[in-house]
Amino acid sequence: MQIQRKTLAEEVAERLIDGISSDEYSIGEKLPTEPELMKIYGVGRSSIREAIKILSIKGVLNVHQGVGTFVVSKNIQESLESQINKAETEEVQEVRSLLDSKIAAKAAIHHSEEELKTIKKYLDLRAQLAEENRALECYEADINFHVSIAEACGNTLLKDIYKVASKSILKSFEISNNNSTESFKVSQKIHTELFQAIADKNVEKAALIAQQIVDRVY
Structure with missing residues (x-):
């Protein structure tokens, strides 16, 4: 079994958590759009979507289809x-x-x-x-x-x-x-x-x- 290195999506998720923790993105605030996040983090659309999925599962983000992705919590248990x-x-x-x-x-x-x-x-x-x-x-x-x-x-x-x-x-x-x-x-x-x-x-x-x-x- 080869060593699994951190994916781009995981790296983006960590950077988003850092932004949320430092109030760059406040609770209730809508995140930038996918194209904007792609530009900010220098990754493709699939990595952004996977990062958002990771944080949605952890209860940090909430995705409203057709509206946007919102910060709903800062409380995330450290893995x-x-x-x-x-x-x-x-x-x-x-x-x-x-x-x-x-x-x-x-x-x-x-x-x-x-x-x-x-x-x-x-x-x-x-x-x-x-x-x-x-x-x-x-x-x-x-x-x-x-x-x-x-x-x-x-x-x-x-x-x-x-x-x-x-x-x-x-x-x-x-x-x-x-x-x-x-x-x-x-x-x-x-x-x-x-x-x-x-x-x-x-x-x-x-x-x-x-x-x-x-x-x-x-």
Whole structure:
């Protein structure tokens, strides 16, 4: 499963929320027309419509067909994704410490053969890209390896939380590894051991190795 990056519509929705929070758009006020919003935010009509749909679902906007789109509330519960995006690296690492061993243990029980192939694909890709010193691609392959384990864990909520957190983990890799793949070469062996533990359905070993990876004990 590839890392999902923020869409243009999501970015526009966030900018609209910022405008509403700062009273650029007041409660009861009609938003500019679609062509005007397209010009303001530099995106196409479909992105504007999707952004408005997102905020309508969240109860911030109300669309009156033939009349316009109106601001009806400033109260929006901050999404898990937004909270994780704002979190410090240490906080995200703590989330990983709580999740990874549990996810690995459950993946050892619940994985399908197809899911196991996907995990192995990213494990091999991680090794190849590390050896070729293709840093950013290597970091993404590592994240996708762990996301694939989450996909195989059999718990939709755990999977979704991990997928959201994975975006911040990727950012932390980009910051802390200085465009290097050396630590990924070193940790390839223990990642291979994690894959094997999951493949062997060894629950305790998978959980232990996953925790060692998070704690960088290798």
